[in-house]
Amino acid sequence: MRTDDLIKALDADARSTAMPLRPAWWLAAGVAAVIAAIVFLSTIGPRPDFMAAAHTIRFLSKFVFTIVLAISAFASIRALSTPGAATGRAMAGMIAAPLLVAVAVVLELFAVPEADWSTRMIGSNMMICMSFIPLIGIGPLAIFLWMLRYGAPTRPVLAGAVAGLLAGGLAATFYAAHCFDDSPLFVATWYTIAIAALALLGALGGRFFVRW
Amino acid sequence: MSGKDEAELSRLLRAAIAGDEKAYADFLHRIAALVRGFVRRKIVQGGVDPEDVVQETLLAIHVKRHTWRQDAPVLPWVYAIARFKLIDAFRRRGRRIEIDVDDIAETFAEPETETVSERDINRALDGLPPAQRSVVSSISVDGRSIGETAAKFGISETAVRVSLHRGLAAIAKRFGQGRFGRE
Numbered sequence: 001m002r003t004d005d006l007i008k009a010l011d012a013d014a015r016s017t018a019m020p021l022r023p024a025w026w027l028a029a030g031v032a033a034v035i036a037a038i039v040f041l042s043t044i045g046p047r048p049d050f051m052a053a054a055h056t057i058r059f060l061s062k063f064v065f066t067i068v069l070a071i072s073a074f075a076s077i078r079a080l081s082t083p084g085a086a087t088g089r090a091m092a093g094m095i096a097a098p099l100l101v102a103v104a105v106v107l108e109l110f111a112v113p114e115a116d117w118s119t120r121m122i123g124s125n126m127m128i129c130m131s132f133i134p135l136i137g138i139g140p141l142a143i144f145l146w147m148l149r150y151g152a153p154t155r156p157v158l159a160g161a162v163a164g165l166l167a168g169g170l171a172a173t174f175y176a177a178h179c180f181d182d183s184p185l186f187v188a189t190w191y192t193i194a195i196a197a198l199a200l201l202g203a204l205g206g207r208f209f210v211r212w
Numbered sequence: 213m214s215g216k217d218e219a220e221l222s223r224l225l226r227a228a229i230a231g232d233e234k235a236y237a238d239f240l241h242r243i244a245a246l247v248r249g250f251v252r253r254k255i256v257q258g259g260v261d262p263e264d265v266v267q268e269t270l271l272a273i274h275v276k277r278h279t280w281r282q283d284a285p286v287l288p289w290v291y292a293i294a295r296f297k298l299i300d301a302f303r304r305r306g307r308r309i310e311i312d313v314d315d316i317a318e319t320f321a322e323p324e325t326e327t328v329s330e331r332d333i334n335r336a337l338d339g340l341p342p343a344q345r346s347v348v349s350s351i352s353v354d355g356r357s358i359g360e361t362a363a364k365f366g367i368s369e370t371a372v373r374v375s376l377h378r379g380l381a382a383i384a385k386r387f388g389q390g391r392f393g394r395e
Contacts, residue, residue, distance in 0.1 A: 001333050001352055003248075003324050006267055007240045009352035009380060010274045014228055014236040016377045018278040082279050083296065084288035152276040154296040212272065212388040 021151050025078050028147045032140035032170060039136050040174040044128070047178055058182035061104055065187060066176055069097035069195070070169030073162050077144065080159040081151030094165070101192075104184035112183075123181030126190045132178070133194035134201075137164075137171030141198055145205040152212055160206020161199045168195030222286045229277060244270055245321035246287075247294045252322060260301045263324065264332045268301070269294045271333075271384040297387075304390050336383045344379035347372055 019027075053059040076090040112120060123129075144163035153159035172191050181187075221239060228236030247269050251262045272293050280289050337345055350361040351372075358376075362369045 001267075001331055001337065003244055003263060003267055003270070004241075005352040005355070006270060006333065007237060007244065008355060009348055009376065010240055010270060011233055011237040012351050012358055013274065013373070013376050013380055014233045015231055015373070017229075020281075021279045022281065024278075082281065082289075083276070083292035084290075085281075085284070152272070152279045152293065152296075154292055211390075212276065212384075 018150075021082060022078070024150060025074075025081075025147060028143050029074060032143045032167070035139040035143070036136050036170050036174050039139060040178070043135070044132055044175075044178045047180060050177060053182070056182065058184070059176075061184065062176040062179075062182060062187055062191075063173060065097055065101050065104070066169050066172040066191070068100060068169075069094075070166060070173060072096055073166035073169055077148075077159060077162045077166055080155060080162060081148055081153045083152050083154055094162075097169070101184060101188050105188050108184045112185075117185060120181075120183040121185040121189055123183065123186040123190070125179050125181050126186075129175065129179060129181070129186075129190040130194045130197075133168065133171045133175050133191065134197055135171075136174055137167040137195075137198045138201075140170050141167035141202055141205070145202065145209055148206065148210045149212065153206070153210060156206040156210040157203050158206070160210060161203040163206070164199035164202025165195060167202065168198040171195075171198070218285055218287050221290075222282075225277070225280065225286055226282055229282070240270060240273075242321070243273065243290055245323065247290065248324065249320045249322040250291065250294055251298055254298055259305050260298075261332075265294070265298050265301050266324075267331065267333050268387045269297045271380065271387060272297055275381055275384040300390070332387070333383065336386045337379075339386065340379050340382055344375045344382065347375040348379040348383075351376060 047053065072090070072093040076087065076094055079085045079087040079090045108120070109117065141164055144166055145160060148156065148159050148163060172195060175191075179186075181190075221242060224235045224239035224242075228239055244266055248262065248266045251265045251269075255262050255265075269290075273290065276293065280286060337348060340348065346365065347361060350356045350364060351358070356364065358369050358372050362372045365372070
């Protein structure tokens with residue numbers, strides 16, 4: 001088939017339409033949040049003293065970390081799924097969440113006597129944390145990988161890893177409302193491992209599933 | 213490549229997305245020539261047929277045109293797709309290639325030349341279900357319109373459009389997965 005012939009076929013198909021990528025990403029984010037909320041509420045749910053905890057700085061700091069991660073990953077993944085889009089600034093923004101956690105860890109090390117460091121880090125919920133963040137995040141990750149297929153990522157493995165971070169940030173935001181371990185030492189350790197697992201899964205999905 | 217080209221091509225693709233088929237044909241012909249110039253300059257050794265990469269790029273542009281933001285320049289989007297498809301073509305043949313994005317500034321449009329080699333797209337076309345294959349061939353190779361194709365096969369124009377759309381999407385998907393032959 002000559003290229004001119006191919007163009008005739010493409011031109012005849014000009015009227016077929018698909019939702020533009022930008023609104024599609026917002027829709028996907030909304031659906032992913034609803035799925036995460038359903039899984040969260042039907043399994044572990046928020047902790048009983050949620051309202052009282054909402055007045056403590058350590059409890060609130062967890063949401064700052066996870067929401068900043070989700071927002072920066074969302075900005076990055078939208079750029080990564082658009083060919084030719086500038087990704088530098090959005091990707092640089094992804095340093096914000098780890099940086100905030102690092103600052104909080106340093107502050108915590110000053111605020112808490114050394115004898116308590118390991119108890120704070122190990123906490124009481126690490127197995128629940130490491131199983132429920134991936135469990136809440138797996139549905140959203142599937143949606144985000146499907147969205148990458150709908151888009152056109154020229155770096156699919158990286159985009160898949162960012163999809164995992166986005167799913168992880170979203171899942172961790174819900175999980176943080178359940179968890180009694182509010183110390184940044186706990187968050188920096190177990191949340192990171194759980195979110196990294198989703199990122200790894202996302203990278204694999206990007207490698208093998210996101211082909212276009 | 214100049215700012216004038218960019219503005220004109222953006223205008224054509226916007227019109228095409230709004231449903232203007234003439235603008236779309238014009239856009240695709242001009243993009244094909246630009247991508248051909250880009251790809252030919254990048255392929256200095258044998259093994260990869262430039263025209264195969266041009267065709268894969270055009271199909272990807274077609275099925276992914278919803279990823280273009282209408283307020284963004286169109287040429288960086290086009291060249292990002294062409295570069296991705298070119299790297300993919302080399303990867304399939306076990307080669308690595310480094311492509312400098314800045315090089316696109318020196319690209320010149322080039323016309324298609326006849327080659328004797330079997331096209332990847334023909335093999336992908338042969339792998340389609342018969343109904344899709346005959347509709348896609350009728351419109352592309354035989355140059356019939358949607359209406360003429362509907363009359364020839366005794367089906368509705370809507371059915372022709374659906375088969376065409378699914379057939380093109382299936383070919384693009386096969387290219388994306390590196391599958392070219394019959395399954």
